[in-house]
Amino acid sequence: MGTTQLETVPEPKYWHLKTVLSEALDSDFAVGEVLPNERELAARFGVARATLRQALEQLELEGRLQRRRGVGTTVAPPRVGVAVGSTRHSWPGESADGWEAVDAAEAVPPAAVLKLLGTAADQPVHTVRRTRSTQGQAVAAELLYVPAASVPGLSVPGLSAVDAPAGAGRARAVLRELQRLDLDGQDRSVELGSARADDAKELDRLPGAPVLVVTTRYFTAAGTAAVSIATYRADTCRLTFGDSGDVEIAHDTRVAS
Amino acid sequence: MGTTQLETVPEPKYWHLKTVLSEALDSDFAVGEVLPNERELAARFGVARATLRQALEQLELEGRLQRRRGVGTTVAPPRVGVAVGSTRHSWPGESADGWEAVDAAEAVPPAAVLKLLGTAADQPVHTVRRTRSTQGQAVAAELLYVPAASVPGLSVPGLSAVDAPAGAGRARAVLRELQRLDLDGQDRSVELGSARADDAKELDRLPGAPVLVVTTRYFTAAGTAAVSIATYRADTCRLTFGDSGDVEIAHDTRVAS
Numbered sequence: 001m002g003t004t005q006l007e008t009v010p011e012p013k014y015w016h017l018k019t020v021l022s023e024a025l026d027s028d029f030a031v032g033e034v035l036p037n038e039r040e041l042a043a044r045f046g047v048a049r050a051t052l053r054q055a056l057e058q059l060e061l062e063g064r065l066q067r068r069r070g071v072g073t074t075v076a077p078p079r080v081g082v083a084v085g086s087t088r089h090s091w092p093g094e095s096a097d098g099w100e101a102v103d104a105a106e107a108v109p110p111a112a113v114l115k116l117l118g119t120a121a122d123q124p125v126h127t128v129r130r131t132r133s134t135q136g137q138a139v140a141a142e143l144l145y146v147p148a149a150s151v152p153g154l155s156v157p158g159l160s161a162v163d164a165p166a167g168a169g170r171a172r173a174v175l176r177e178l179q180r181l182d183l184d185g186q187d188r189s190v191e192l193g194s195a196r197a198d199d200a201k202e203l204d205r206l207p208g209a210p211v212l213v214v215t216t217r218y219f220t221a222a223g224t225a226a227v228s229i230a231t232y233r234a235d236t237c238r239l240t241f242g243d244s245g246d247v248e249i250a251h252d253t254r255v256a257s
Numbered sequence: 258m259g260t261t262q263l264e265t266v267p268e269p270k271y272w273h274l275k276t277v278l279s280e281a282l283d284s285d286f287a288v289g290e291v292l293p294n295e296r297e298l299a300a301r302f303g304v305a306r307a308t309l310r311q312a313l314e315q316l317e318l319e320g321r322l323q324r325r326r327g328v329g330t331t332v333a334p335p336r337v338g339v340a341v342g343s344t345r346h347s348w349p350g351e352s353a354d355g356w357e358a359v360d361a362a363e364a365v366p367p368a369a370v371l372k373l374l375g376t377a378a379d380q381p382v383h384t385v386r387r388t389r390s391t392q393g394q395a396v397a398a399e400l401l402y403v404p405a406a407s408v409p410g411l412s413v414p415g416l417s418a419v420d421a422p423a424g425a426g427r428a429r430a431v432l433r434e435l436q437r438l439d440l441d442g443q444d445r446s447v448e449l450g451s452a453r454a455d456d457a458k459e460l461d462r463l464p465g466a467p468v469l470v471v472t473t474r475y476f477t478a479a480g481t482a483a484v485s486i487a488t489y490r491a492d493t494c495r496l497t498f499g500d501s502g503d504v505e506i507a508h509d510t511r512v513a514s
Contacts (some may be wrong), residue, residue: 012454012464012465014465015453015454015464015465018465054465057465058451058465061449061450061451061465061467062449062450062451063448063449079448081446085498187497187498188497188498189338189495189496189497189498190447190469190495190496190498191320191336191469191491191494191495191496192318192319192320192449192467192469192491192492193318193319194315194318194319196272197269197272207269207272208269208271208272208275208311208314208315208318210318210449210467212447212448212449234448234449235449237448238446238447238448239446239447239448240444240445240446241342241444241445241446241447241498
């Protein structure tokens with residue numbers, strides 16, 4: 001924002017360094033390139049190690065740098081736009097939505113999910129685990145909660161769908177039953193969170209890494225039929241909400257920096 | 258997720274502590290209450306200071322705790338649901354959207370914004386600064402970029418709108434001219450970022466604090482007429498994307514923890 005005429009606020013030293021570093025990344029480094037170590041960088045830019053470290057943290061938060069144990073700090077590729085929702089409503093798993101069903105189980109959801117579902121803790125709930133990949137990389141992990149009352153067909157004996165007691169087959173059976181219902185609508189929220197250990201493993205991150213948590217409620221005329229809690233990598237993903245179905249915003253959002 | 262039967266991954270110590278602490282926050286502390294200092298907490302839970310600090314960082318990331326200089330660590334209120342976009346499209350400033358116009362200037366936008374606008378760096382662009390408050394608290398700061406070519410009426414001499422050369426009056430004049438155009442559509446993206454110094458000041462945060470950056474493009478038949486870069490506090494906000502206009506998801510999303 002160096003060129004704007006709007007009222008400006010004095011910037012801390014690491015912030016200025018961040019801007020300088022960001023420009024150096026554009027001009028002097030290629031994506032994937034390993035940065036010199038902190039001592040060298042601090043010397044090159046004439047700043048204290050602590051100042052440098054703060055600037056590097058900012059750049060990591062903005063997705064410009066990746067820090068990995070044993071590899072060091074590398075220049076990150078631009079964030080990948082991942083389409084989340086469109087104006088057309090559809091059930092999870094309908095119309096090749098990019099998710100893969102991995103597993104299913106009956107489990108007691110966390111209290112907050114029970115509240116969203118409006119069900120009691122003693123009601124059986126199917127929990128479907130799915131993962132989503134873009135360009136060959138895992139970008140999101142999801143737990144989809146479907147009260148047994150939403151999918152009564154699953155309990156009818158003799159259906160082939162019921163024959164798989166667990167695993168991906170069972171997960172797909174739950175989705176198939178869900179898709180028989182008339183979807184009335186859905187709503188979503190996005191917030192900052194930290195990756196649970198199991199999600200972190202799936203997303204190739206450390207537990208506690210910043211993630212974007214997308215909570216979706218699916219409604220039928222009878223009420224909330226399912227709740228999805230999807231955890232997206234915050235370092236590599238930009239969530240897109242498009243007008244025209246799943247068209248992604250094709251741009252490099254180096255805007256916040 | 259302690260009760261799920263899905264495959265689980267061993268959790269690091271600080272993660273377990275985080276869960277225990279989170280439950281303690283629910284049962285033993287009130288919103289706004291100051292937590293005991295790190296030494297006391299570490300002793301109470303029988304963990305090392307470093308482990309405690311990691312757990313506190315996670316809880317801060319998830320919006321459960323607030324750490325402020327001179328105040329200490331307090332229990333955060335539940336995040337506020339802030340409606341971002343609806344299925345009905347409207348221009349910024351139309352139909353009481355919760356934003357307040359603060360200032361306007363002609364400025365050269367950052368390179369990434371120029372790319373989104375599809376304009377050259379030497380084309381004049383109006384930059385409108387707006388802020389958004391919910392429940393009396395600043396939750397977001399926005400820079401709205403409107404190429405002068407989108408709002409030719411602004412340059413017609415003698416219009417009262419043009420009389421205010423800067424400030425909120427000028428900002429409202431830009432919005433008013435924009436609203437004369439036929440809006441064809443809009444798209445959005447959400448990503449993690451860090452607060453610029455001027456946004457941080459407005460949002461009562463330190464520069465570099467994690468924020469959710471919402472980028473919106475507004476289209477007319479002629480192309481991109483305006484681009485908005487809105488910076489939401491990630492600690493206190495949950496962005497909601499509703500079906501039915503601006504109805505918020507009324508829930509406490511203690512789901513990611």
